[in-house]
Amino acid sequence: MELHLTLVFNGLATGMLIFLLAAGLSLIFGLMSVLNFAHGALFMFGAYMGTWVYILIGGWDSNLGNLNFFIGMAAAAGIGIVLGYLVERFTVRQVYGNHLRQILITTGVMLVVGELVKVFWGPNVIRVVQPEFLTGYFAVGDVRLTYYRVFIIIFSTVILALLLFMLKKSKLGIVVRAGVENSEMIQALGINVRKVFTLVFIFGTMLACIGGFMWGPYQGQVNPAMGLDLMLIAFIVVAIGGLGSVAGSAIAAVLVGLSEAYMAYYFPPGSLAVNMLIMAAVLLIRPTGLFGATR
Amino acid sequence: MLKIKDLHTHIEQFHILQGVNLEVPEGSVTVVLGRNGAGKTTTIRSVMGFYPNVKGDILFQDQSILQQPPYTIAKHGIGYVPEDQDIFAGLTVEENMRVAMRKEDDKTRERQEWLLDLFPDLKLAWKRKGGHLSGGQKQMLSIARALVNDTPLLLVDEPSKGLAPIMVEKVMEAMNVIRETTTILLVEQNFIMASQLGDYFYMIDDGQTVFEGEMKLLQEDEGLRKKYLGIA
Amino acid sequence: MNIKKMYSKSEAVAGGGTSGAGTETPKGNRAGTSKPMKNPFQSMTWQKAAWIISLLILFAVPILVSKNSTLFMLTNIFIWAVFAMSYNLLLGYTGIISFGHAMFFGIGAYCFALMARHIPQGELGFLFAFGLTVVICFLLSLVVGLLSLRLRDTFYALITLAVATIFVIIAEQWRTMTMGNDGFNFTAMLSRDLFGFIDLLDRQHVYYIALIFLVSMFVVLKRFIDSPVGRTLQAIRDNEDRVSSLGFAVLNYKLISNIIAGVMAGLAGVVYAISIRFVSPDSVLGVENTIDVLLMTVIGGVGTMLGPIIGAGVVEVSSHYLMGLSHIHPIFERWVILFGIVFILIILFFPAGIVGTINQKLRGKKKEGAS
Numbered sequence: 001m002e003l004h005l006t007l008v009f010n011g012l013a014t015g016m017l018i019f020l021l022a023a024g025l026s027l028i029f030g031l032m033s034v035l036n037f038a039h040g041a042l043f044m045f046g047a048y049m050g051t052w053v054y055i056l057i058g059g060w061d062s063n064l065g066n067l068n069f070f071i072g073m074a075a076a077a078g079i080g081i082v083l084g085y086l087v088e089r090f091t092v093r094q095v096y097g098n099h100l101r102q103i104l105i106t107t108g109v110m111l112v113v114g115e116l117v118k119v120f121w122g123p124n125v126i127r128v129v130q131p132e133f134l135t136g137y138f139a140v141g142d143v144r145l146t147y148y149r150v151f152i153i154i155f156s157t158v159i160l161a162l163l164l165f166m167l168k169k170s171k172l173g174i175v176v177r178a179g180v181e182n183s184e185m186i187q188a189l190g191i192n193v194r195k196v197f198t199l200v201f202i203f204g205t206m207l208a209c210i211g212g213f214m215w216g217p218y219q220g221q222v223n224p225a226m227g228l229d230l231m232l233i234a235f236i237v238v239a240i241g242g243l244g245s246v247a248g249s250a251i252a253a254v255l256v257g258l259s260e261a262y263m264a265y266y267f268p269p270g271s272l273a274v275n276m277l278i279m280a281a282v283l284l285i286r287p288t289g290l291f292g293a294t295r
Numbered sequence: 296m297l298k299i300k301d302l303h304t305h306i307e308q309f310h311i312l313q314g315v316n317l318e319v320p321e322g323s324v325t326v327v328l329g330r331n332g333a334g335k336t337t338t339i340r341s342v343m344g345f346y347p348n349v350k351g352d353i354l355f356q357d358q359s360i361l362q363q364p365p366y367t368i369a370k371h372g373i374g375y376v377p378e379d380q381d382i383f384a385g386l387t388v389e390e391n392m393r394v395a396m397r398k399e400d401d402k403t404r405e406r407q408e409w410l411l412d413l414f415p416d417l418k419l420a421w422k423r424k425g426g427h428l429s430g431g432q433k434q435m436l437s438i439a440r441a442l443v444n445d446t447p448l449l450l451v452d453e454p455s456k457g458l459a460p461i462m463v464e465k466v467m468e469a470m471n472v473i474r475e476t477t478t479i480l481l482v483e484q485n486f487i488m489a490s491q492l493g494d495y496f497y498m499i500d501d502g503q504t505v506f507e508g509e510m511k512l513l514q515e516d517e518g519l520r521k522k523y524l525g526i527a
Numbered sequence: 528m529n530i531k532k533m534y535s536k537s538e539a540v541a542g543g544g545t546s547g548a549g550t551e552t553p554k555g556n557r558a559g560t561s562k563p564m565k566n567p568f569q570s571m572t573w574q575k576a577a578w579i580i581s582l583l584i585l586f587a588v589p590i591l592v593s594k595n596s597t598l599f600m601l602t603n604i605f606i607w608a609v610f611a612m613s614y615n616l617l618l619g620y621t622g623i624i625s626f627g628h629a630m631f632f633g634i635g636a637y638c639f640a641l642m643a644r645h646i647p648q649g650e651l652g653f654l655f656a657f658g659l660t661v662v663i664c665f666l667l668s669l670v671v672g673l674l675s676l677r678l679r680d681t682f683y684a685l686i687t688l689a690v691a692t693i694f695v696i697i698a699e700q701w702r703t704m705t706m707g708n709d710g711f712n713f714t715a716m717l718s719r720d721l722f723g724f725i726d727l728l729d730r731q732h733v734y735y736i737a738l739i740f741l742v743s744m745f746v747v748l749k750r751f752i753d754s755p756v757g758r759t760l761q762a763i764r765d766n767e768d769r770v771s772s773l774g775f776a777v778l779n780y781k782l783i784s785n786i787i788a789g790v791m792a793g794l795a796g797v798v799y800a801i802s803i804r805f806v807s808p809d810s811v812l813g814v815e816n817t818i819d820v821l822l823m824t825v826i827g828g829v830g831t832m833l834g835p836i837i838g839a840g841v842v843e844v845s846s847h848y849l850m851g852l853s854h855i856h857p858i859f860e861r862w863v864i865l866f867g868i869v870f871i872l873i874i875l876f877f878p879a880g881i882v883g884t885i886n887q888k889l890r891g892k893k894k895e896g897a898s
Binding site for chain 2: 171174175177178180181182184185186187188189190191192193
């Protein structure tokens with residue numbers, strides 16, 4: 001029983017972190033039908049940037065306490081905004097409406113950004129420790145809940161709630177939801193959908209970069225392969241959850257997180273295969289994903 | 296109010312419109328008629344700026360709107376009611392209206408109230424999702440959505456298509472009210488509706504305007520109707 | 528608005544802008560090397576002569592060049608060219624993008640390598656490796672195609688990427704069979720008198736194998752693309768809805784293309800294993816290989832016959848020399864950045880690639896001259 005509680009807890013934490021990566025991807029995919037192959041590289045860049053600042057500031061002045069963790073997170077978010085803008089403005093925007101060229105061009109961005117990470121921070125693994133205030137655990141019965149995992153779950157849940165609230169209530173949220181369905185009609189109502197695209201792209205990249213930063217202390221390291229590895233997981237989540245559905249991504253991410261946690265315990269090499277099977281099953285039964293609009 | 300001069304529209308490699316000329320005088324209801332595939336919808340969509348490859352000229356209130364993006368064209372005050380209504384299925388009626396509002400001021404809210412009085416069905420379905428509405432309700436919502444902003448010109452693409460006769464009547468009644476304040480360019484296959492609403496008509500065939508005149512003319516001339524519309 | 532079209536615009540130009548309105552029959556003659564439209568007699572002879580001369584030169588290379596490293600590089604260009612041609616069949620002629628194409632290449636390479644390692648090498652083992660590759664690649668591309676081609680086009684990229692990643696994991700984990708991440712070398716196992724006259728350890732022999740392989744695959748692919756099936760495929764790429772409304776079973780055509788591309792990539796993998804005498808997940812199976820072949824295809828010219836070959840040459844040669852510059856500045860180790868930027872620029876400004884753009888220029892000049 002303790003085993004299963006632990007695994008569920010771990011799976012939940014992993015899942016919610018994956019959700020941060022997948023949410024932006026899902027919105028970008030749903031709204032602009034851009035399958036953004038650069039997402040993983042962008043998220044990796046955010047992870048490195050944030051980690052670099054986090055370690056650098058931590059080394060400067062130990063009096064800062066745990067502030068360096070949040071400064072690192074802000075740096076990741078900041079670089080996410082900058083990169084998101086640049087990538088959308090100079091590449092993705094040029095090829096809207098053409099799926100194949102979008103995939104190709106974001107693949108090019110993936111190559112460039114992925115290599116830039118190696119240029120700036122080298123090709124090797126960088127170790128990352130958890131911030132002091134989040135190290136350790138508390139026990140509930142025999143289940144150990146590590147603070148960092150608890151933090152991830154709470155943080156991501158707050159983001160999820162904010163996102164859902166914004167989508168439900170704000171004008172921009174309603175426009176985004178409408179745009180996911182039919183971006184042409186949105187234009188006919190006098191809304192410059194391109195601006196909305198840019199905003200969503202920036203926002204999605206920022207979320208991914210924050211998620212990337214949090215991934216470092218979670219795994220104890222950042223490395224240049226993490227972009228592609230996690231992007232594949234994020235894609236699977238988006239496909240399962242349904243394009244453009246934030247709630248769907250959250251549920252799919254937790255599902256994938258749970259399967260990761262269980263497979264990591266029982267048969268680690270099989271974890272991707274299991275996630276693939278889940279995706280294949282969902283797509284065969286419901287090609288639009290669990291929560292995708294049936295159009 | 297709207298002038299289309301020698302409009303040529305290419306979609307991909309196809310030359311769809313090959314010289315459409317028409318004029319919509321202020322305060323009128325102008326009807327575009329023609330067979331299926333003649334280019335009626337393409338004409339309206341060209342006005343909305345949906346096609347990148349358009350030649351000729353389109354003037355709205357004597358200003359050229361050719362090559363402008365759809366959202367700018369809409370902002371000039373041109374409302375668009377597409378053929379399939381294009382209601383946002385995942386949004387409630389309320390949200391569908393809110394998406395359309397460019398300003399959320401008193402005037403806009405007044406207009407919304409007026410529209411809801413015009414279409415009481417919408418008030419009843421206010422919290423319902425667009426995807427769950429009936430065909431008639433969708434049509435009403437689509438028209439209301441287009442008019443919630445200050446809209447001097449309304450483009451309506453086949454409002455009677457796929458509707459039950461009772462609904463066609465309702466829509467027609469509403470259009471009769473709307474025409475008092477808004478100029479309308481109407482594409483319509485239903486000749487009864489077209490002839491009752493329209494002041495003036497243009498006939499499109501094979502992507503060209505081939506004939507135009509007072510609506511009366513067409514009502515009286517059976518031969519003309521047969522030739523271009525295939526109806527007696 | 529049809530967003531499925533991709534390179535059709537540039538293609539139409541490359542093909543002489545012949546895809547006129549309302550034509551119901553799919554058009555052929557789009558390939559970059561296709562027969563010229565104007566003054567067929569004269570240009571035909573010229574083109575034939577050019578072909579024969581370049582082939583003669585290529586066959587004479589081992590006699591003129593004795594440096595093994597040059598031969599080795601050319602050999603690998605030929606093999607990657609076939610790999611890129613098979614990728615181009617998907618991207619350029621069918622309009623679908625795969626991120627898992629390297630799995631076929633890797634399967635071919637591993638088939639040969641494992642055969643060499645575990646079965647006493649001889650003619651039978653050699654042929655068996657080819658046969659096994661064809662069978663596996665056929666079945667795999669059939670299954671993957673059936674699973675993914677009926678979904679929306681973007682999912683094909685996603686599913687191929689995921690399936691290919693699973694193969695990488697298998698190769699990494701099944702250490703007893705594949706030696707895991709380290710891969711293995713099988714030079715010692717290669718036969719020195721295959722069929723009595725082929726020495727697999729002689730660079731010249733391998734060069735000729737690769738060249739003959741390239742030429743035969745080129746002919747096969749050209750035949751296929753000019754066949755009714757090939758033309759229908761191109762029509763599907765240009766306007767899927769139209770072809771499907773004409774009653775063609777679009778899925779079947781895409782499946783055929785998927786299978787041919789898969790088997791061809793598998794065979795290229797076999798020949799590659801013969802050439803490099805070593806396999807590892809990174810060198811033949813990984814996603815990086817698919818991305819390399821994607822770069823080659825796009826840089827060379829999507830939807831042209833010669834494009835992938837030129838692309839393979841450009842990418843192989845320049846990456847080789849850029850790597851060589853890394854002692855001047857370590858930035859050259861990151862040559863992929865340069866390719867990434869070139870790649871983005873090509874997609875933005877020259878979507879027809881090197882060969883396609885040259886074709887457009889030539890056609891443009893011809894038109895000017897004619898009018």
